[in-house]
Amino acid sequence: MSRQFRGDDHEPTWEEVKGLLADPEAPVEQRYRALFYARSRDDSEAIEALYKVLEPETKSVLLRHEACYCIGQMEHGLEGAWKLESVMDDVNEHPMVRHEAIEGLAACGSVDSLEKIRPYLTHENEAIRDTATLAVESLENLKQTKDTDAQRSEFNTVDPIGAKARQHATKTEEAAQRLMDPKAKLSDRYAAMYQLRAATLPGSVSPDPEALKALARVLREDHTSALMRHELAFVVAQVAFDADREMTLSSVQALIDSVKDTDEACMVRHESAVALGSVGGEEATKFLREYVQRPVNHDEDESVVIESCKVALDAINFWSDMTTIEEQPTEGSAITA
Known part of the structure; x- marks a missing residue:
């Protein structure tokens, strides 16, 4: 058992x-x-x-x-x-x-x-x-x-590149262009990614709602580095977790498209699936519930994606339960067994 x-x-x-x-x-x-x-x-x-x-x-x-x-x-x-x-x-x-x-x-x-x-x-x-x-x-x-x-980032995670590379301020469109540039060093492209992440934070000098859209756009359009796209999905999840629901719509669809793309690298599809669990919402939940019903057919990569969808659904349910508990009245109520 x-x-x-x-x-x-x-x-x-x-x-x-x-x-x-x-x-x-x-x-x-x-x-x-x-x-x-x-x-x-x-x-x-x-x-x-x-x-x-x-x-x-x-x-x-x-x-x-x-x-x-x-x-x-x-x-x-x-x-x-x-x-x-x-x-x-x-x-x-x-x-x-x-x-x-x-x-x-x-x-x-x-x-x-x-x-x-x-x-x-x-x-x-x-x-x-x-x-x-x-x-x-x-x-x-x-x-x-x-x-x-x-x-270590603002999200208490250790990034693959150091703070010095992340700290230079730049405009959203400039960072997005550098992120999409296949001729740029991979670490420079990562730096641009984290600059876009920082631009979405409420505590930044000038929070830019376009930064999350730019991250989602590059996740869709890049064809040069699976590693970078997998990190993009992770970063989208970090910033979308606390973002306005309207802001997250484009990112949810980008993540769903990534999971569905059987030509995409397994690591990217996995990270996109897990990211949907962080973003949550009706669209993500509906997609994940449908995807976990798919047959694996002894395909190791597809098994990774389906398992990732399962843990994403578990995350959505967990946070939903936590919200329900927090919203329950604390005075004048009785707990029955």
């Missing part, structure tokens, strides 16, 4: 979280949520628990990928660098998982991994190659500056 959380209003114990992470038969939505409980715990025991998801018994590419992501994002992530290196070097791992392991090494600041990452600069897989390019640039910069907080 597989383990499950008892309900959305139940804060799981650490033993329950560990049990889910170690249980390959548990529902993917439950294990996915457990990953992020471990990430928020952020200690040596949490790192050890995340290793369980990277054991051979876990066949889910999505969960293996997210385990690498969580390790890289944690303050104690350096303790897991050896595991990320092992995943990076494993030719039997899905490229999406190996990419995330490389990105995780850069995110946790594993300067000692630099020489092990360099050979991947010429890897045959484009996403792995591009990830290595950003990781080497990031770690070389960290080696010089020693600033371990430089890559």
Whole structure:
């Protein structure tokens, strides 16, 4: 019998979280949520628990990928660098998982991994190659500056490039043009992406509602870098979560189109599906409910996309339940069993 959380209003114990992470038969939505409980715990025991998801018994590419992501994002992530290196070097791992392991090494600041990452600069897989390019640039910069907080964003996530590259103000259209420029360095295009992200924030000097539209437009129109498009979907989710509903309409459709495009890279479709869970709304929910009914037909990439849609739906339901709980009256009401 597989383990499950008892309900959305139940804060799981650490033993329950560990049990889910170690249980390959548990529902993917439950294990996915457990990953992020471990990430928020952020200690040596949490790192050890995340290793369980990277054991051979876990066949889910999505969960293996997210385990690498969580390790890289944690303050104690350096303790897991050896595991990320092992995943990076494993030719039997899905490229999406190996990419995330490389990105995780850069995110946790594993300067000692630099020489092990360099050979991947010429890897045959484009996403792995591009990830290595950003990781080497990031770690070389960290080696010089020693600033371990430089890559942490306003959203408390560690970006693939440092703060110095993100901080230069520019007009929305200029940033969008640089983001679309296939001749520009990948790190410069990422910088433009994060500048557009910053331009959407209420605390920015001049919040620009066109910035989110520009991000969604580039997600639709770029054909040069799957890695960048996958990060675009992630960034769209970050800014759309708190954006005005009217502002999010174009981004929702761009994400839906990305998930539906079977010619698109698996990593982009996955990230777009998960992003729909952050954005929410009727359109996203309707699409996700329909998509999870599709047959997998032993297609590993399609399995990743469908699992991503499942966890996205779980996220929408979770936040909906949280909103309902917050809206319940707190005075003069009775709780019945």
